[in-house]
Structure formats: structure tokens, C-alpha cells
Amino acid sequence: MIKSNITEAYSISEMLTQRGGCLAPAPMTASYETNIPAMETAARVYEQIESAKSRYKQTLCADAGNIASLGEEYEHFDQAVGMSVKTIF
Numbered sequence: 001m002i003k004s005n006i007t008e009a010y011s012i013s014e015m016l017t018q019r020g021g022c023l024a025p026a027p028m029t030a031s032y033e034t035n036i037p038a039m040e041t042a043a044r045v046y047e048q049i050e051s052a053k054s055r056y057k058q059t060l061c062a063d064a065g066n067i068a069s070l071g072e073e074y075e076h077f078d079q080a081v082g083m084s085v086k087t088i089f
Contacts, residue, residue, distance in 0.1 A: 005071070009075075020057045028043065
């Protein structure tokens with residue numbers, strides 16, 4: 001038996017969206033003005049991490065939207081099946 005719960009779907013969707021807000025870019029505090037090779041490497045890795053965080057946040061928000069949409073679809077399906085059962089019996 002499929003049991004839909006649109007309220008829970010929205011709740012999960014909202015929670016994921018809020019969690020994505022924690023992935024805001026963080027400033028790199030060290031000075032970029034240096035000739036130390038490790039600093040160059042650290043800056044490059046930092047940029048890669050920020051890019052990965054941004055892509056993850058986008059995916060997380062897209063998934064949150066998909067969860068809400070799927071919850072709505074299940075709710076509509078559940079209502080349609082309920083109406084069909086009532087007309088048959």
C-alpha cells in the first residue's frame with residue numbers, strides 16, 4: 001500500500017533547502033600575495049572545493065524540489081485511487 005504524506009515531503013524538501021544554505025562560499029583568509037608554492041596550491045585547492053560545494057548545493061536544492069514534486073504526485077495519485085475505489089464500491 002502506498003501512503004502519501006505531502007506535509008512530510010514538503011518538510012524534507014524544506015530541510016534540504018535549508019541545509020544547502022550552509023554551503024555558502026567562505027572567504028580564504030590568507031594573503032594571495034606570496035611566493036610560497038604551498039600557498040598557490042592551497043589557493044587552487046580552495047577554489048576547487050568552493051566549486052564542488054556550489055555544485056553540491058545546486059544538486060541538493062534540485063533534489064529538494066524533486067522531493068516536493070514527487071510528494072505532490074503521490075498525493076494526486078492517492079486521491080485518484082481513492083476516488084476510483086469509492087466509485088467502484
